[in-house]
Amino acid sequence: MASSLIFVFGITNLSAQSDSLKMSRKEAESIFLSKNFDLITQKLNISQARARVLQAKHWPNPTLSLSEINLWRTYEVDELPGIIGDWGKTSQIAAQIDQVIQTAGKRRKNIELQQIEVHGEEFELQEVLRELKKDLRHVITEIIYNQKQQLIYKNQIESIVKLTKSYQNQLSEGNISKAEYIRLKAQELDFKKKLVALHQDLEELQTEIKAFLILPADRHVYFVDDLEVPQKDISESNLVRWTQLAKENRPDILIALNQEKHAQKNLEIQQALKIPDLTFSINYDRGGNIMKDFIGVGIAMDLPIFDRNKGNIQEARIEIEKSGIETRKNKLKAENEITSAIRNYQRTQKIFEDIDADYEESLDKLLVSHEKNFRLRNISMLEYMDFLETYIDNKLIILDTKKELNQYFENLQYAVGQDL
Template identity: 70%
Template sequence: MVQRLEISQAEARVLQAKYWPNPTLTVDEVNLWRTYDIESQPALIGNWGKSSQVSVQVEQVIKTAGKRRKSIELQKIEVDGEKYEWQEVLRELKKLLRHTMTELAYNQELQRLYGSQISSITKLTASYKNQLTSGNISKAEYIRLKAQEVEFRKKQVSLQQEAEEQQTELKALLMMPADRYVVITDPLKQPPGNFSELDLQQWITESAENRPDILLARNQEKHALKNLELQNALKTPDLTFSVGYDRGGNIMKDFIGVGVSLDLPVFDRNKGNIQDARIEVDKTGYETRKNVVKSQNEISSVYQNYLRTKKISDELDDEYESTLDSLLISHEKNFRLRNISMLEYMDFLETFIDNKTIILETKKELNEYFENLQYAVGKDL
């Protein structure tokens, strides 16, 4: 919203640039007392003015060499620059918002994963405590199971703490009050779209025309060129036209005359500012080319990272994940029936948690690379 208001400020500067300079009124040579040996004059106002002298002059500056028009055009370019700045801010905020939502969704799914395991292992721990009391198992087995429960609870607390930080950032982005809590209801899933090298080439071409940072760099180059025009125009002196009235200060009692004045460009021909403006044109040109090349490399790099992650994601299909869930249920049942040892159960539980985490991390990374790709291209894909 602040960046949006800066556009309005730039538009106000365009409005200001359109105004002509104010005329200057000068009242001079007024004698406040009567002097001797003066010529008789008729009264000017009532009985006043028979022995008074006064000079009145109005001056108006006329800008030459198109300075006013060039100043207006320069301010209009600045308005465009503020609009591109606004688009760039929105692009950055959109990326930050989506990344934060992806991180929160990943965190919430991990919490559900650990919450489910805590619920299951808590029941096992309670059962083993009764078995320990009855003398059916060793204390070491119970401690091993309890330690795993504590480890899961510690991990869940750590995830909750991370979620609080994500909540803080997300609520700040959405301008939500502190008493609200955001829950991402959609599960993490693979983003839509299958892309090819043809898409990559099209994105590289379009990014040079669409990305706000490149448009901003080109606008700065345009601004530098227009400023160079203005600095060249400033070496031409402005004209000052005047109309004056003089009473009692000349051989004519009531004298009206016109005049014109201008600075003589003998010493200052604005050479330093013109040279500075030329260098700025070169600088902005280099910056534009740098941003274009940078965008091309960013798009290519992010696209390759997206493809690599997508390949892994495609291998981790829904059938693999459902197989893991079925095997966990089977191992837990066999462990309750004491068909498998605690070591076997714990080994598989660790494998299950690791693989589930890998699946979630892959989905999260794929969504993040997809958003990075949209950010690099400069549009939603």
């Protein structure tokens, strides 16, 4: 028992020693948007995609080649005019410049493909943000829920410790039985054990929130917000409107639609690739033929006899079909998720509406009354303990209901793809 008490107070002191950061939900989200590593990485992916667009706009570089250079004199050579003074009278040299010209609009289509990939990375950023915001908000709700639970148990521990000390004095004077004292002490230790469990749960939540907000390990985040019920009309009458919003704004649907565009543009490129590019050349030859200084032009191209890119074209057509299926799947998934979130919210809301507005306040007043009557020995320990258990159970039910309403509302926003 002593070790349990030491453990409780050890955790409390550890939390007190660390630098506590008090903040609201909005402040946490602001820090998250500016500092989160996953968001920063995804923004860099967008910059990389834009760099690929820039690269795609460049024409292929021309190729310069030098050949037929003799470093020594051969026999029976016709002398030519010197290149520098008398040097070079027996030297031969050839030079050629080649320039590839892409046909069938390949360059333009590749630029358009890269621009589609930029849009894809932007939609990926929205999807990463959507996922992380939902997780962040769930963690914040869990932390606030944990803080409220701790407050309930701390208040009861503070009260029951006073009762236990009073009963210990009564026991030493022989006014009560040891069984009554043990029963009260057992309840005190049970509350402390539950508080320890809450501290342990909070430690894991602190690890998560600090990862979201990029905070050092010695920080302890405390949220000043209450566990409020979302003030929003949630009903199936909004299903059609929210489903339409999801189709227009939900990132995974936008990603799928963008992938369809990407697949269509890739098909255009693959069809263009069956048309060979042209290579234009201009060449100079000194002493290599009947002319002393020969300048000529040329053109080259692949002959599309054996390979007309049929396999890649067929694969691109299949990719269009696959991306269309993915789009339809995501749209159906969005509608199902919105419907499920609405129904879960409504079920929990019905429970919350059954709780009277002043019910929680009445519970607190009744607890004070029972504690007073217990001190005055007007009610038995059994009656007091029964009501204390009922009190805590009901306080937790109210907290659970508020937490679930927040989580289901966030699930709905996640399903719609934007804040409501």
